[in-house]
Amino acid sequence: MLNITVVSVGRIKEDYFRRACEEYGKMLSGFCRFSSENVQAEKLNGDPSDKEIQIALNKEGDNILKKIPQNAYVTALCIEGREMTSPQLAAELEKISLSSSNICFIIGSSFGLGDKVKERADLRLSMSKMTFPHNFAGVMLLEQLYRALSILNNRKYHK
Helix, strand or coil: CCEEEEEEECCCCCHHHHHHHHHHHHHHCCCCEEEEEEECCCCCCCCCCHHHHHHHHHHHHHHHHHHCCCCCEEEEEEEEEECCCHHHHHHHHHHHHCCCCEEEEEECECCECCHHHHHHCCEEECCCCCCCCCCHHHHHHHHHHHHHHHHHCCCHHHC
């Protein structure tokens, strides 16, 4: 069975986003072993310098790397990543599952991900060219994973 882990920086503050993630997590468990891990976000002042942001991203990155399951295929969500349709994501998951039963998706802070994490990633994935609230990324990712696994299992959800 496929193991999917989502590692994200920070906790989702909004109850409605948190509940949506919990619901998709339950739905995903019908297709895979799903788990999520959080890494504490580094505290930055209201207007951090580029250097302060880099230091924070490096610290968060070190903590993210510790949470990645052994032998996992790692997908980092980042703005410069590859965009995919839902069927393309389904095909990518199917291809990955042929060589690894552990897939780890990483969601960074609102400032993104550090270079070490991006370098560790086997795939860089962009959710869209549009900008969305950071806390919405988890909901979007879980919905798309559920949709992709529904496609692979010939379920009607995708339609």
